[in-house]
Every structure is written in C-alpha cells, then in structure tokens.
Amino acid sequence: MSTFELPKSIEPLKFCQKAGRGGQSILSGQLDVGQNLAIGELLEGPDKPNHSVVVQAELIFGQDQMGFSMVTGELHTQIKLRCQRCLGLFDYPMDIQLSLSPVSSEKELESLPDYIEPLVLQPDGSLLVSNWLAEELHLALPMVPKHENREMCELTLPKGVTLE
C-alpha cells in the first residue's frame, strides 16, 4: 500500500504515450474522495456529512496490442452504506478493476472499438482524479445496499427490536 497522495489532476494520454506499446507507467497512491461522493442517504446519512473516503489506487498507463492507450489497475476502499432493510450502517469493501481508454475528443471516442470502455478527459487532456475516482465508486455501488442476510441486520438492531 502506498500512502503517497495522488495528484489532483493528471494527463493520462501523455502517461500512456510515454510508456509506449508494451510499456508501463505506474502511478500508485491514495486520495480522499469523500467530498466528491454525493451519495446522500445510501451512505452515512445526514449524521455524518463530511465523511472521508480514502481510495487506494494503482493505475497502470500503457498501450494495448492495437496501439490504443489504456489505463488499467485497481481501486480499493471501504465505505459505509445504509442497509435498506434495517437502516443500520455497515462497512462495504470495494475492490474495482479498471480497464479504460482515455479519450480527449469526440473523434477519439468514435474510433474506439465497442469492447473498450472510454475514459473521457477534458478537451485539454487533463483529468480531475478525485471526480473520476468518485464516479468509478458510484458505478460500482449496489442499487439497494443491504446486509448480507437478515441475521446480520438483527445484530445491528437495538435490543428488543425485530424486523417485521
């Protein structure tokens, strides 16, 4: 685990081009994206508005066999979600695999084959890292967060209270 703080903004295409075909350029570190996660009630709720969500990231920049720029790697974090069965909070570990091709124009986006997911950059080629990581977490969240089973819900309820 790296405790290096990721830069606020990066230029993924430059990293990929620099690494070249078959090459790799690795950026690993962490970033608190709590301010960028507007998940409201699904998360910690109004009782804790300024939560911190530290994402551990390993990002690998390079080019695939076809010469497409690719950002691969992993994100790891743990967030608190509110169970929609018992309304208790529970820790939800997130481990996300990335495989995206950075594009900075409509034209580049259109030239990507269907099987490659785009990573859309600003027109100047920059990417705000915290916004992006928060978006990746959003995409990986469960639609309806719940404890794994009813027994785990019962454990979080105050004594004497049972689920209907």
Ligand SMILES: [Zn+2]
């Ligand atoms: Zn529950």
